Amino acid sequence: MVTSIGPGKGKGLMTSLASIEKPRVLLREDSKYALEQLSFIITTDNYEDLSNHATEAVGETCDANDEGVDGSLPKPPALDRVRAKARSTEDELAELKAWKRRRGLLISRFIFSNTKVNGSSGLLVFLQEQAMAPSSSTILPHFMLSGWATNDLGVSKKKGTCGGVICLQRNSFELWKLRVHSARVPTNRGHRLIVAANPTEAAVIPNKPFITKEDLLAYFASGCKPKTEWRIGTEHEKFGFELGSLRPMRYGQIAELLNGIAERFGWNKIMEGDNVIGLKQGKQKVTLEPGGQLELSGAPLETLHQTCAEINSHLCQVKAVAGTMGIGFLAIGFQPKWEDKDTPLLPMARFGIARKFFSKRGSLALDVMHRTCTVQVNLDYSSEVDMVRKFRASLALQPVATALFANSPFTKEKPNGFLSMRSHTWTDIDERRTGMIPFVFNDSFGFERYIDYALDVPMVCVYRQKKYIDCAGMSFRDFMAGKLLSLPGEFPTLNDWENHLTTIYPEVRLKRFLEMRGADAGPLTMLCALPAFWVGLLYDEVSLQNVLEMISDWTSEERQMLRVEVPKTGLNTPFQGGLLKDVAESVIKWAKDGLERRSLEESVYLNVLAEVVATGVTPAEKLLQMYNEKWGHNVDHVFEELRY
Incomplete structure (x- = not known):
């Protein structure tokens, strides 16, 4: 049994640290087992300090009903005892605050790892309810132990390979009624409409009447940050489908979902005309891809615990609304059943322009989009x-990431001959803007060389007066000279430049940060593993140097060979007298070492990748085995197996 969680505002739950003496624990004796189950801490700078009123720390902001929703769950005396004790713990909270400062962490929220719920192992994550819609900086609501058994709370868990996402069901969450203390937990938080389909934020980039190449250089240079300010921004996409028919969501259903999330969890709506096309809350965005795929673009966060919690929070919000609509979401890299003609068309002008442009530039271009x-x-x-x-280290290793995260072996209900069909589709779409861009490994490479590359990639569209203008195939160089045929006499802004950069798709993309683009979407554990993999390698100097030394003798031909072959053969791709699996073993070790040197207990997120390397079996190969054996060659089972 895992001791349960009651809602509240507390921030005081933490694991023991051998090197630092921890003050006495606020929790009841019968809560110690749950404390022992915690394998990592989620931390952030964006929260109020630990000196909130002690009663808030154990959930005094919420009242338990005398009875549960169905009259079957009485209010436990244990909760009263915990609250009574809390009223005398101001000094203890002060000790916790001092301990937190010595440790250098703000304890904010937590996830259970390797707990047992209904006999299944997984992560225990909690649902943000509409009455507790957080501020823009909040990732998950805060809870403290209350002495109830988890199974008494109506925990809902999706079993299967995806697994891992556990949210409190709404009916069980409503066992408590929120009582607001001051303004810290706003109720019925309002939302507003953001009438802007522009994918970039004008307020973020200072614009000039016209820009020069020096401005473009300054744009990239403005991304330079001291190590103390390095952040982690994770993005992921997923397919929505009807639980009954398994068909892709239609736009009407997508709009209902977005409106529901906005109303229930306090997001602002992004509109194009009268159509909702996305959501925004603080630095997080929920947006749509051309085939109706739902994407979370996460906020820049300090730790992997934060970014994984952000993903969990988002998935719980989506599930809370989608579940009432008979909609599920699929954790896979390529649509396994439906054809391009079954894809819903979205009322978004830029997608129409892009569809027209890219359909003539590769036989798989529409597959990439939809x-x-x-x-x-x-x-x-x-x-x-x-x-x-x-850039060099990550670009060379993108095929390794492609192999480790390969999760798209089906097309039109059958095996497609690839482990990552998603990755393969990118090999047949407008080679001018995709691929391994070999000039990155030239001695002359830097900001200016990437600018020259981007200037020569044909444009797709321009955003003016809340409308997208088709300029597909035209030159950004001409635009900078005021000679763009679609807008004669006009000059680009830095927003135009950043919009143009979003239409370039190499395996690693440079903006004011570096974007790793080589992995298939997958289950929750894989969504958390991807940032862990790259943070461990690129944010640690020793690991980064190890990678650079390893790839120093790789030729352009070898890198391109890996790009082409790995989607088919994964870790078993022959390379330099061995297999790519051998490279992956070294890389995973370096990533783990890099994370451990961060001293934030983040290496747990690499466990799933360590298993892939140890067994040599990728997620795609597991799916193929199930397809050939227990699924009886019926791909429909993947919609249950990989449903978030």
């Missing part, structure tokens, strides 16, 4: 030199 899902991470650099080193 039938793929990925997980990506955005990471910072400290200087141009640091950018070059990280």
Whole structure:
């Protein structure tokens, strides 16, 4: 049995640290087992300090009903005892605050790892309810132990390979009624409409009447940050489908979902005309891909615990609304059943322009747009030199990430001959803007060389007066000279430049950060593993240097061979007298070492990748085995197996 959680505002739950004496524990004796189950701490700088009123720390902001929703769950006397004790714990909270400062961490929220719920192992994550809609900086609501058994709380868990996402069901959450203390937990939080389909934020980039190449250089240089300010930004996409028919969501259903999340969890709506096309809350965005894929673009966060918690929170919100609609979401890299003609068309002008443009530039271009899902991470650099080193290391290792995360072996209900069909589709779409861009490994590479590359990639569209203008195939160089045919006499802004950069798709993409683009979307554990993999390698100097030394003798031909072959053969791809699996073993070790040197207990997120390397079996190969054996060659089972 795992001791349960009651809602509240507390921030005081933490694991023991051998090196630092911890003050006495606020929790009851019968809660110690749950404390022992914690394997990591989620931390952040964005929270109020630990000196909140002691009663808040154990959930005094919420009242338990005398009876449960169905009259079957009485209010436990244990909760009264905990609250009574809490009223005398101001000094203890002060000790916790001092301990937190010595440890250098703000304890904010937590996830259970390797707990047992209904006999299944997984992560225990909690649902943000509408009455507790958090501020823009909040990732998960805060809870403290209350002495109830988890199984008494109506825990809902999706079993299967995806697994791991456990949310409190709404009916059980409503056992408590929120009582607001001051303004810290706003109720019925309002939302507003953001009438802007522009994918970039004008307020973020200072614009000028016209820009020069020096401005473009300054744009990339503005991304340089000291190591103390490096952040982690994770993005992932997923397919929505009807639980009954398994068909893709239609736009009407997508709009209902977005409106529901906005109303229930306090997100602002992004509109194009009268149509909702996304959501925004603080630095997080929920957006749509051309095939209706739902994407979370996460906030830049300090730790892997934070980014994994952010993903969990998002998935719980989506499930809370989608579940009432008969909608599920699939954790896979390529649409396994439906064809391109089954893809819903969205009322978004830029997608119409892009569809027209890319359909003539590769036989798999529309598949890329409509039938793929990925997980990506955005990471910072400290200087141009640091950018070059990280760009080279990550670009060379993208095929390793592709192999480790391969999760798209089905097309049109049958095996497609690939482990990562998603990755393969990118090999047949407008080679001018995709691929391994070999010039990154030239001695002359830097910001200016990437600018020259981007200037020569044909444009797709321009955003003016809340409308997208088709300029597909035209030159950004001409635009800078005021000679763009679609807008004669007009000059680009830095927003135009950043929008143009979003239409370039190499395996690693440079903006004011570096974007890792080589992995298939997958289950929750894999969504958390992708940023862990790259943070461990690129944010640690020793690990980064190890990678650079390893790849120093790789030729352009070898890198391109890996790019082409790995989607088919994964870790078993022959390479330099061995297999890519041998490279992956070294890389995973370096990533783990890098995370451990961060001293934040983050290496747990690499466990799933260590298993892939140890067994040599990728997620795609597991799916193929199930397809050939227990599924009886019926791909429909993947919608249950990989449903979030």
